[in-house]
Amino acid sequence: MRQGGFRAEEIDTSRPHPARIYDYLLGGKDNYEVDQQAGDELAAAAPEVRMGLRANRDFLRRAVRYVVGEGVRQILDIGTGLPTSPNVHEIAHEVAPDVRVAYIDNDPIVKVHADALLSRSGSTSIVLADLRDPRAIVEHPDVRQVIDFDEPVALLLVAVVHFLTDAENPERIVTTLRDALPAGSFLVLSHATDDFADRSDAQAVYNKATASLNLRSRAEIERFFTGFELVEPGLAQVPFWRPDSPPPAGSEEIGFYGGVARRNG
Known part of the structure; x- marks a missing residue:
């Protein structure tokens, strides 16, 4: 039995969930004790994790402003996670109020919280679906109601592809x-890496969660952009992707790459 694009038995609040761990480490309240314990273990294993998640969030903000500034008026945000202000549609609407956003997540708790925050204007939607079934996302009627795939779209895969195992073939997805x-x-796209430190202990925390953490190298992450042209400065550690203020001390230790790329033809 499948519900909203994923199996109902995969809904498990007894185990940590990446979206809720992320929420906890960012100081949010939409998490459980199991998520808090996992977040504390993660911070002990990778002391830069809180700084890294904030830097990733700041990268998302700058990237959204960039693509909207380049004229894109549709955003497909897959693996959106629990709402964290400012949300993608709020960032986009500061630049252009006519931007439409479709949010995708596979956690029903995320959908409940997002539904409570989203407007009913038709410019935003939240769809319960799974990145592991990408065609179902693209063809979902609630996505199609917001996103016109005949016009330019900004696809956001921010801190989500690293939850796909190699066996799930993330390049195909x-x-x-x-x-x-x-x-x-x-x-x-942004993606966790162990290029700068051994993070096997951090990976072990996710072995108890609903999704594993699969760290990849710069070269492996760059392949996700095949067929698109990376904009300057290319694939970079997230604090150094077009920063609008000096990155904080210790930013060079952050194990997140981020990049923005355009499809030219």
Whole structure:
């Protein structure tokens, strides 16, 4: 039995969930004790994790402002996580109030919280679906109601692809999503890495969670942008992607790469 694009038995609040761990580490309140324990273990294993998540969030903000500034008026945000202000639609609407946003997540708790915050204007929607079934996302009627795939789209895959195992073939999944985007579209992607430190202890925390953490190298992450042209400065540690203020001390230790790339043809 599948519910909203994923199996009902996968809904498990007895185990930590990446979205709720993320919420806890960012200082949110939409999490459980199991998520808090996992977050504390993660912070002990990777002391820069809170700084890294804030830097990733700041990267998201700058990237959204960039793509909207380049003329994109549709955003497909997959793996959106629990609402964290400012949310993607709030960031986008500061630049252009006519931007439409479709949020995707596979956690029903995320959907409940997002539904409570989203407007009913038709410019935003939240869809319960799973990144592991990318065609179902692209073809979902609630996505199609907001996103016109004949016009440029900004696809956001921010801190989510690293929850796909190699066995799940993340390159195929990202390729399916990329192939749905017309010329003028953008891919915004960030991904955890162990290029700067051994993070096997941090990975072990996620072994008890509903999704594993799969760290990848710079070269592996760059392949997700195949067919798109990375904008300057290319794939970079997230604090150093077009910073609008000096990155804080210790930023060079942050194990997140981020990039924005455009489809030109």
